[in-house]
Amino acid sequence: xxxxxxxxxxxxxxxxxxxxxxxxxxxxxxxxxxxxxxxxxxxxxxxxxxxxxxxxxxxxxxxxxxxxxxxxxxxxxxxxxxxxxxxxxxxxxxxxxxxxxxxxxxxxxxxxxxxxxxxxxxxxxxxxxxxxxxxxxxxxxxxxxxxxxxxxxxxxxxxxxxxxxxxxxxxxxxxxxxxxxxxxxxxxxxxxxxxxxxxxxxxxxxxxxxxxxxxxxxxxxxxxxxxxxxxxxxxxxxxxxxxxxxxxxxxxxxxxxxxxxxxxxxxxxxxxxxxxxxxxxxxxxxxxxxxxxxxxxxxxxxxxxxxxxxxxxxxxxxxxxxxxxxxxxxxxxxxxxxxxxxxxxxxxxxxxxxxxxxxxxxxxxxxxxxxxxxxxxxxxxxxxxxxxxxxxxxxxxxxxxxxxxxxxxxxxxxxxxxxxxxxxxxx
Amino acid sequence: xxxxxxxxxxxxxxxxxxxxxxxxxxxxxxxxxxxxxxxxxxxxxxxxxxxxxxxxxxxxxxxxxxxxxxxxxxxxxxxxxxxxxxxxxxxxxxxxxxxxxxxxxxxxxxxxxxxxxxxxxxxxxxxxxxxxxxxxxxxxxxxxxxxxxxxxxxxxxxxxxxxxxxxxxxxxxxxxxxxxxxxxxxxxxxxxxxxxxxxxxxxxxxxxxxxxxxxxxxxxxxxxxxxxxxxxxxxxxxxxxxxxxxxxxxxxxxxxxxxxxxxxxxxxxxxxxxxxxxxxxxxxxxxxxxxxxxxxxxxxxxxxxxxxxxxxxxxxxxxxxxxxxxxxxxxxxxxxxxxxxxxxxxxxxxxxxxxxxxxxxxxxxxxxxxxxxxxxxxxxxxxxxxxxxxxxxxxxxxxxxxxxxxxxxxxxxxxxxxxxxxxxxxxx
Numbered sequence: 001x002x003x004x005x006x007x008x009x010x011x012x013x014x015x016x017x018x019x020x021x022x023x024x025x026x027x028x029x030x031x032x033x034x035x036x037x038x039x040x041x042x043x044x045x046x047x048x049x050x051x052x053x054x055x056x057x058x059x060x061x062x063x064x065x066x067x068x069x070x071x072x073x074x075x076x077x078x079x080x081x082x083x084x085x086x087x088x089x090x091x092x093x094x095x096x097x098x099x100x101x102x103x104x105x106x107x108x109x110x111x112x113x114x115x116x117x118x119x120x121x122x123x124x125x126x127x128x129x130x131x132x133x134x135x136x137x138x139x140x141x142x143x144x145x146x147x148x149x150x151x152x153x154x155x156x157x158x159x160x161x162x163x164x165x166x167x168x169x170x171x172x173x174x175x176x177x178x179x180x181x182x183x184x185x186x187x188x189x190x191x192x193x194x195x196x197x198x199x200x201x202x203x204x205x206x207x208x209x210x211x212x213x214x215x216x217x218x219x220x221x222x223x224x225x226x227x228x229x230x231x232x233x234x235x236x237x238x239x240x241x242x243x244x245x246x247x248x249x250x251x252x253x254x255x256x257x258x259x260x261x262x263x264x265x266x267x268x269x270x271x272x273x274x275x276x277x278x279x280x281x282x283x284x285x286x287x288x289x290x291x292x293x294x295x296x297x298x299x300x301x302x303x304x305x306x307x308x309x310x311x312x313x314x315x316x317x318x319x320x321x322x323x324x325x326x327x328x329x330x331x332x333x334x335x336x337x338x339x340x341x342x343x344x345x346x347x348x349x350x351x352x353x354x355x356x357x358x359x360x361x362x363x364x365x366x367x368x369x370x371x372x373x374x375x376x377x378x379x380x381x382x383x384x385x386x387x388x389x390x391x392x393x394x395x396x397x398x399x400x401x402x403x404x405x406x407x408x409x410x411x412x413x414x415x416x417x418x419x420x421x422x423x424x425x426x427x
Numbered sequence: 428x429x430x431x432x433x434x435x436x437x438x439x440x441x442x443x444x445x446x447x448x449x450x451x452x453x454x455x456x457x458x459x460x461x462x463x464x465x466x467x468x469x470x471x472x473x474x475x476x477x478x479x480x481x482x483x484x485x486x487x488x489x490x491x492x493x494x495x496x497x498x499x500x501x502x503x504x505x506x507x508x509x510x511x512x513x514x515x516x517x518x519x520x521x522x523x524x525x526x527x528x529x530x531x532x533x534x535x536x537x538x539x540x541x542x543x544x545x546x547x548x549x550x551x552x553x554x555x556x557x558x559x560x561x562x563x564x565x566x567x568x569x570x571x572x573x574x575x576x577x578x579x580x581x582x583x584x585x586x587x588x589x590x591x592x593x594x595x596x597x598x599x600x601x602x603x604x605x606x607x608x609x610x611x612x613x614x615x616x617x618x619x620x621x622x623x624x625x626x627x628x629x630x631x632x633x634x635x636x637x638x639x640x641x642x643x644x645x646x647x648x649x650x651x652x653x654x655x656x657x658x659x660x661x662x663x664x665x666x667x668x669x670x671x672x673x674x675x676x677x678x679x680x681x682x683x684x685x686x687x688x689x690x691x692x693x694x695x696x697x698x699x700x701x702x703x704x705x706x707x708x709x710x711x712x713x714x715x716x717x718x719x720x721x722x723x724x725x726x727x728x729x730x731x732x733x734x735x736x737x738x739x740x741x742x743x744x745x746x747x748x749x750x751x752x753x754x755x756x757x758x759x760x761x762x763x764x765x766x767x768x769x770x771x772x773x774x775x776x777x778x779x780x781x782x783x784x785x786x787x788x789x790x791x792x793x794x795x796x797x798x799x800x801x802x803x804x805x806x807x808x809x810x811x812x813x814x815x816x817x818x819x820x821x822x823x824x825x826x827x828x829x830x831x832x833x834x835x836x837x838x839x840x841x842x843x844x845x846x847x848x849x850x851x852x853x854x855x
Contacts, residue, residue, distance in 0.1 A: 361518030
């Protein structure tokens, strides 16, 4: 098995702009992500609505139809704008994807045009027709209604809603528990001026990371970024994610009409900052519930047939591990007991040699397979960059292979149960 | 095993070597030099719709809905050791899937490819199905079915199918009903296996950085050598449309979910012709309701649709339909406006420039879709199971004319073949 030893290219084409290049000409498609990172502050409702309004057109392409037609002319290049909460920051993201140069007819260029088209939506927006009108009022009100409808409809996706509620309840007084759009009330109150202020803040004050992957040409993107961000930028410093430990385990049961109940269990832990510790924690999480090899899958699904799927996950930079499962509500207590029993056993007895073999095989295959997925490579290198762990997949693989049972046991020790959250139908 | 053909596609920069065993297993080997992972996708044309069939000995069998999906789960039990455990020791990514007409099993791995291939071909070709094992899986499958039952998109689609199709098979998802899952037994599953999991039905696609001759040698000892005959599907297929017209059901949703379906008048039974039909339908729906369409813009501006609106075409040998759906406050207004929009589109001629622009975009989508060994193997197996020429989508795309699209529009949106399903909020 071979692992990528690629060290990504880092550039700083403009003030507060970092360009991360991990490209490979084997791929047929190039992908460029631009992440504008800001605090999860009071402007986030405006930012969420802003993107929906901006997507209606730009100064150059004044409606959705002409925007879409231009991207189709670029051999089906695509662009997507989104906002999300990422750990304890607010991200405004633009993701562009286009066919690699080697597959285009001679003389065709798509990368820079799709970058211009996508960012033109944000930098040179469509203005209102009335004197001094920042945005078309009819677009603003229509998009506000659409966003409010969409926020209401999120309960219709029981799985997503349960996951959102779990985080909001567990981290009620932390940034991590905040909703990306703040609230429906906040969206309803946003003014056109607040939208414009939010737009300018994104351009001028956000920490910007550009990630080039697939067959995207890094030099072209670097040159383009230097021109696009050629301005005075006063970047807002972002705080590190907060750390909190619970005083007692809480049980919260909320109700929604549903066929299958959703159980989430959250624990707090210390997130190691060095590679060996990080790999040990990843191994512990994997052994507990990282897939079909995990204890929870084996015990809860395979032995007891209580769930179709049950998995554990680490929450990036936030010091949280959670377990989620779709279950029959009447089994909630039994599943919860089994989860905590397995966590205790892992901390007290450590992993078996067989469990270590399975989790290592899984991790190493995942690290080796990164090389074949532009998206996974982008996510891995960006995640490492954010965590300050500038390690290649080869370095992470080596650390994984050196792990001992004691290190994994140690990593599984001291997890503090915080919340058992159940979303189920009312009895 | 003999090599039947080699197909090279210069625009896609892909080559596929087609092989066939003496008993009819068809294999596609696609070298992808420079890639770290190798993917193998193994499947057959047997899915949720196959509920009634006649065995080679003349025995006639009817099995409960969800049988193909249940069988897929049971195969993962393995004969002597769970397949999960075997793949997990090798660190592979693996899964299976059951649709209306197909079942597939696959893995991708950056190491231990030979062992993984052995596991895949072993568990699919040599299962052990007993009542005890079948009973043990029931709770897990019930949870999976319940998970889908909470999805408005899933429930609405099948409510629409109920309105559109006489055939029971299209009216229930491949997972089956909870009632049927409760009664499926080992005999049902064994009959399904014996009838359809036979060499002449099996198709295998492997993509990765390998030597074709070496791969052939690896495969030889791992493939079944028997010559079992295949069962015959009964004729009570989905072609008979039911067309209730309008059905409504209360569901736990915040606003009404509306699904409009047009059953296809004529579906191509031939795989290649159906691929062409698929591309034509896809271009047509993009022209009508894609983001570059003026019609969509009008509907969006009039607040008839929002970003929840979608339109897609789906078909197999005996059924085909287009489904348009969205979330709205006034279902009847939504239906009236969408159907009027369809009529308006058909009445107006499609602009050649719009067609050419969408063809260009579709070209980019097809080329860039074949990005990784997994994507390549999956696409090739799909072609093999659907019965179309591998990597021929680009050629079909080039051959399609504006007149083909116009004809499809006139044929597809036939009011006499339309049905509507609405999920309404329970508290309104």
